[in-house]
Structure formats: structure tokens, C-alpha cells
Amino acid sequence: MAGYDLAAMRTHARFLMRDPSGDAISNNDLRDYYINPAYQEWWRKYEERPAGSGLAGAVGPGERSVAVTLTAGKFNDVVYRVTMVDPIGGVIEFSTRRSEFNRVRHLQETEGRMGLPREWGFNNLATGGTPAQEIAFYPLADQIYTFNVYCKPALTLLSADGNNTVLDPVSACYVTRIAAYKAGLDLKLKPELLRAIVQPLPRWVKSHFNMAWLFEAKASERADAYGYVRVTEAANA
Amino acid sequence: MTLGDVETRVLNFLGSDTVERPTETQAERYAMINEAYVGYIAMNTSAWITSQTATPAAGSASFVMGNSLDGQWIECETLEVWDNVTLDPDTGLAVYRPLKHRNEGEILFLTRSQGAVGPPRLYSLALRNRSLSATRSQFTVRVYPTPDLATSYTYRARIRAWPTTQLTVAGDILQQMDDEQAEMLAVQVAARIASVEGYQSEHIQAMIERLPDHIRAEFDINDILNWPFSEPRRIGEFPRTPTEAA
Numbered sequence: 001m002a003g004y005d006l007a008a009m010r011t012h013a014r015f016l017m018r019d020p021s022g023d024a025i026s027n028n029d030l031r032d033y034y035i036n037p038a039y040q041e042w043w044r045k046y047e048e049r050p051a052g053s054g055l056a057g058a059v060g061p062g063e064r065s066v067a068v069t070l071t072a073g074k075f076n077d078v079v080y081r082v083t084m085v086d087p088i089g090g091v092i093e094f095s096t097r098r099s100e101f102n103r104v105r106h107l108q109e110t111e112g113r114m115g116l117p118r119e120w121g122f123n124n125l126a127t128g129g130t131p132a133q134e135i136a137f138y139p140l141a142d143q144i145y146t147f148n149v150y151c152k153p154a155l156t157l158l159s160a161d162g163n164n165t166v167l168d169p170v171s172a173c174y175v176t177r178i179a180a181y182k183a184g185l186d187l188k189l190k191p192e193l194l195r196a197i198v199q200p201l202p203r204w205v206k207s208h209f210n211m212a213w214l215f216e217a218k219a220s221e222r223a224d225a226y227g228y229v230r231v232t233e234a235a236n237a
Numbered sequence: 238m239t240l241g242d243v244e245t246r247v248l249n250f251l252g253s254d255t256v257e258r259p260t261e262t263q264a265e266r267y268a269m270i271n272e273a274y275v276g277y278i279a280m281n282t283s284a285w286i287t288s289q290t291a292t293p294a295a296g297s298a299s300f301v302m303g304n305s306l307d308g309q310w311i312e313c314e315t316l317e318v319w320d321n322v323t324l325d326p327d328t329g330l331a332v333y334r335p336l337k338h339r340n341e342g343e344i345l346f347l348t349r350s351q352g353a354v355g356p357p358r359l360y361s362l363a364l365r366n367r368s369l370s371a372t373r374s375q376f377t378v379r380v381y382p383t384p385d386l387a388t389s390y391t392y393r394a395r396i397r398a399w400p401t402t403q404l405t406v407a408g409d410i411l412q413q414m415d416d417e418q419a420e421m422l423a424v425q426v427a428a429r430i431a432s433v434e435g436y437q438s439e440h441i442q443a444m445i446e447r448l449p450d451h452i453r454a455e456f457d458i459n460d461i462l463n464w465p466f467s468e469p470r471r472i473g474e475f476p477r478t479p480t481e482a483a
Contacts, residue, residue, distance in 0.1 A: 003403045008268060015265040016433055093299075093377070094345055095363070168309055169275040169399055176272075196432040200276070 004169060007161035009035060009176045016180040016197045017189065024187055034179040036157045039165060042175050043155045045208060047167070055149040057135075059117065064108055065101075065136040067125070068149055079133055082120045085146040093148060096120050096137075104136040113139040117147075177201055178209055238419035241407030243270055246420065250427035250444050251436075259434040266430070271403045273426045274411065278400065281452070282413050285314050290393040291378070292321075296386035298348065301365060302394060303375040310374050311397040316360045318380075319391045333393060336360040336380065344379045353382035357390065424448055 010030060014020050022030075059066050083093035101121035107113075117137035125132040135149070158165065165172045177197055184194050198211050205211075244266055252258055288310075293300035303310065317333035325332055341361040347353075357380035365375040384390055400412055411419050428444045445453055 004271065008403075011264050012268040012272065015261060015268060018433070020262065020265070095341060169271075169403070170279050173272040173275065192435070193433065196429075199432065200272075200429060 003164060004172050005162050005164045006031065006035070006158045009158075009165075009172070009179075010161075012173070012176045013180040013183070016177065017184055017187070018193065019187075025183060030179070030183060031158060034183045035176070038175050038179040038182065039158065039167075040155060041209075042167070042171060042178070046171070055151070056146060057149060058144055058146050059137055059141045060144050061141050062114070063141060064105070065123070065134050067132065067134050069132045070149075070151055079122045079135070079149055080152050081150040082135065083148045083150070084117060085148065087143065087145060096147075099138070101134070101136055104138045107138045108136065108140055114142040115139040117141055117145060174201060174205055178205070181209075181211065238411055238414070238416050239407060240267065240270065240404040240409045240411070243411070243419055243423045243426070244407070246423035247427045247430065250424065251431060261430060261434070266426075267404065269426050269430055270422070273422055273429065274404065274414075275400060277418065277422055277425070278413060279311060282397075282418065285395045285397060286413075288394045288396050288398075290391050292389060292391045295389035296384055298381070298383040299377060299379045300392075301375050302362075302378050302392065309399045310376075311399060313362055313376075314395040314397070316362065316378065316392060316394050318357055319393075320356060321389055321391055331391070338362070339381075341379060344381045347381045348379075348383060354385050355382045356388075357382060357384055421448060421452065425452065 010027060013030065013035065014022070017024070019025065055068060055070060057066055057068050081098075082096050084096055085093055096117060097119040099119040099121045101123040104119065104121040117139060120135055120137050123134040123136070125134055133149075137147075155166075165175065167175065177200065181194060181197050184197060198206060201211070244263070247266060247270070288303065291300055291302045315335045316338075317335050319331045319333045321331075323332045324330065336357060337359050339359045339361055341363050344359060344361045347359070359381045361379045363377045363379075365377045378392065380392075404411070411422075414422070424444055424447050428441055428448075431441050431444065
């Protein structure tokens with residue numbers, strides 16, 4: 001595939017690290033130890049979105065909870081959203097509020113209202129790496145309702161040169177810079193070069209990825225930074 | 238402006254003497270240009286494009302918008318509706334009327350409480366999914382009042398979208414970007430390349446001075462040039478150029 005695929009990311013990272021022909025680190029090492037981990041970390045931190053395919057289930061009248069098994073390898077074990085299929089409209093799905101499993105169960109056993117389910121909570125039953133969820137609804141269903149489960153999709157790591165990330169193009173470039181920065185730290189590149197590598201990243205990325213302590217401390221915009229109030233403190237206090 | 242034009246300008250800023258200066262390959266320059274290009278579009282370009290239209294079945298109060306031709310949406314400005322009948326008397330073109338945006342919950346509540354039927358006036362937009370194999374996003378759109386069963390409507394969204402392809406050959410035109418913005422882009426790319434290649438600080442500073450303040454602030458001039466000996470900046474203080482300091 002064309003575009004910003006693994007090969008392009010590697011070229012980009014190698015330019016940033018000043019290692020154009022792979023003298024310092026091999027292609028596979030760069031991919032396995034730096035690009036993929038950075039990609040995965042980015043995904044875990046920032047990408048919260050429903051997967052393309054929902055998983056359908058049904059809840060019957062008075063049913064306390066429903067077990068749903070997700071496809072391992074396709075989804076992480078996090079349920080993102082549950083929508084109910086409107087029994088009147090037919091195809092219309094509407095969102096339901098996310099709640100907590102025990103709270104939903106408590107409401108079921110105390111108030112015990114019945115009607116159109118408006119909130120859900122899940123109990124994680126994952127065993128042996130297979131994600132499975134038990135989902136409880138409140139109010140208790142008064143008839144059979146069909147629902148769709150949207151989950152956080154599991155990431156497929158980059159392996160071949162033509163593989164693309166599933167991120168937007170700006171985030172993909174950030175991932176490359178983070179990977180180049182981490183590789184640069186391990187290769188003990190000059191701090192000036194590391195600074196140039198991370199410089200275009202937004203401040204929030206620098207702080208989330210622990211770069212801020214190295215590059216941002218002296219330029220902090222906090223009001224108590226040097227220049228506004230001089231903080232004097234004995235080094236060994 | 239094309240990718241080739243931008244590259245020429247970048248090379249002019251960096252100096253064309255490839256014997257005396259550290260060099261980079263064309264692929265590396267293209268990578269840096271593409272990176273700055275998508276970043277610039279995301280932050281500074283406000284070009285709106287019209288997405289593919291959707292014409293759901295008559296009477297549909299919800300439908301899905303967005304397909305692979307649109308790519309990933311950054312932002313949606315407005316959703317417009319055409320009743321498939323009204324034409325502009327002068328131009329003969331369809332008359333699209335903008336809808337007002339409301340929360341999804343409000344639309345659902347209105348539908349279930351008042352339940353009006355007629356030409357749609359309000360809409361809500363919720364991210365449905367982003368395909369992980371094709372680069373695109375899809376949205377569930379709900380409209381209120383519920384369109385009457387006899388009439389079908391055509392909807393179109395005005396959106397900002399990511400460029401669907403990267404610039405790969407010299408002749409590729411920079412989309413959604415005018416010449417002046419492309420000039421700025423070239424400066425930005427040249428400065429980034431120069432800072433990686435370890436150019437003298439005066440040289441980088443001379444490039445960055447051409448940029449407008451808000452982009453220059455991104456470069457944090459004092460820090461990058463004098464690091465680690467620079468003075469800290471105070472709140473709201475822009476980097477000082479030699480001219481300002483004099």
C-alpha cells in the first residue's frame with residue numbers, strides 16, 4: 001500500500017535519527033522495539049473509538065444479564081458502547097448510558113423497573129485471553145430487545161513494509177517521532193538532536209510520553225517558573 | 238503549488254551546495270514535507286469540502302453518512318438538506334437548506350415526545366465507526382422532525398477531511414492550500430530539516446523569522462537554538478529575534 005506505510009515511517013525515523021542506511025539499528029529492530037511499541041502506546045492512550053462491526057445480542061423480558069463473547073484478536077476486552085435497536089423503528093439504533101455492573105444489578109433487585117433499557121454495565125469475565133462480557137441492563141427489558149455491542153478494536157501490529165497504521169496521518173507522524181526519540185535515547189544520540197526530533201510534537205504529547213522532564217522544564221509556563229517568582233530551595237532540603 | 242515547487246523552496250532555504258552541507262535524500266525531504274503538510278492542514282487550513290450526499294429512503298429519520306471517497310473527517314461544519322424538488326430559479330441548481338445541530342439525546346427526546354413529522358430542521362451527528370482497513374469514517378445522522386413518508390430528501394455535509402493520499406511525485410498538487418500557505422509550509426519544513434541536521438542557530442533563525450507568530454511560537458525559538466543555555470520564557474512572551482532584542 002502506498003502512503004505513510006511502515007517503510008515510509010522507517011525512512012522518516014531514520015532521517016530524524018541520522019541513520020539513513022541502518023548502520024546503528026536494523027530495520028526489524030527499529031520496527032519491533034520502537035515503532036510498534038510507540039504505535040501500541042499511542043493506540044492505548046488516545047484512540048477510543050467503536051470498532052467497525054458491532055456484535056449483536058438479544059435481551060429477553062426480565063433477564064438480569066446477558067453473556068457476550070467477543071472475538072479474541074479482533075477486540076480488546078473493553079466494551080465501548082451498547083446501542084439498542086428500536087423495536088418500533090426497526091433499524092434505528094439508539095445509544096444507552098454506560099453505567100457500572102453492580103449498580104445496575106442493584107437497581108434491578110431493588111427498584112426493578114421494567115421497560116426500555118436505558119443504561120448498561122458490564123462485568124469482565126475474560127479468562128485465558130478470550131474477552132467475554134456479561135452485560136446487565138436497566139430498566140429490565142419488558143420484551144425482547146436486540147442490542148449491538150461496539151468494542152475497542154484490537155490493534156494489528158505493523159509487520160510488512162506495506163502495512164499502514166490505522167491512525168489519522170498526523171498521529172501516524174507523531175508515532176514515528178516518538179519511536180525515533182526512544183531509539184535515540186537508547187542509542188545515546190546528542191540531546192540537541194533529540195530535542196530537534198521531539199520539537200514539533202505538541203506539548204501534551206511531550207508530557208504524556210515523559211519527554212517534558214527533559215526538554216520542557218526550563219521553559220515551563222507555570223506562573224512559578226523562574227522569571228516570575230524565584231523559587232529558592234536548598235538542594236538537600 | 239506542487240510538491241516539486243515546495244521541495245525547490247526547501248532546498249533554496251537549506252542552500253543548494255550539497256558538497257558543503259549535510260544532505261538528505263529526496264524521499265526524506267518528501268517525508269518531512271508530507272508530515273508538515275498534514276499537520277498544517279489539520280491546524281491552520283480551513284477549507285471546507287462537500288462530502289458525498291446521502292439520500293436515505295423516504296421517511297427515514299436516521300441514516301449513515303460518510304464513505305471511502307470522503308476519507309476521514311476532521312470536522313463537520315454543517316449538514317444541509319434538499320427536498321429533491323426545489324430548484325433555484327436563476328441557476329436551476331438544487332437549493333440546500335442548512336439544518337441546526339442538536340445533541341443526539343435531544344433529537345431522540347423530541348422524536349419520542351412531540352413526534353412531529355415534516356421537513357427536517359434539526360440534526361445530530363454521532364461517530365458510528367472508523368473503518369480499520371479502509372481509511373474512512375462513518376457517522377450516524379438523526380434528523381427531526383421525522384421526514385414524512387411520502388417525501389425523500391437528499392443530505393450533504395460540509396466537512397474538513399484529511400487528505401486521502403500523500404504527496405508522492407513532484408507534480409502532485411497541494412490540496413486545500415493556497416500558494417502563500419505553501420510558502421509557509423516550505424519554510425517550516427526547511428527549519429525542521431535544518432534543526433535535525435544541526436545547522437547553525439543563526440541560519441535557522443533567519444528561516445523562522447519568515448513565519449507568522451503563531452507558527453513561530455511552535456518552534457520555541459529560544460529553546461531550540463540556545464538549548465540548554467537559554468533563558469526561560471515568561472507567559473505570553475514570544476521568542477525574541479535578534480532584531481527585537483537589539
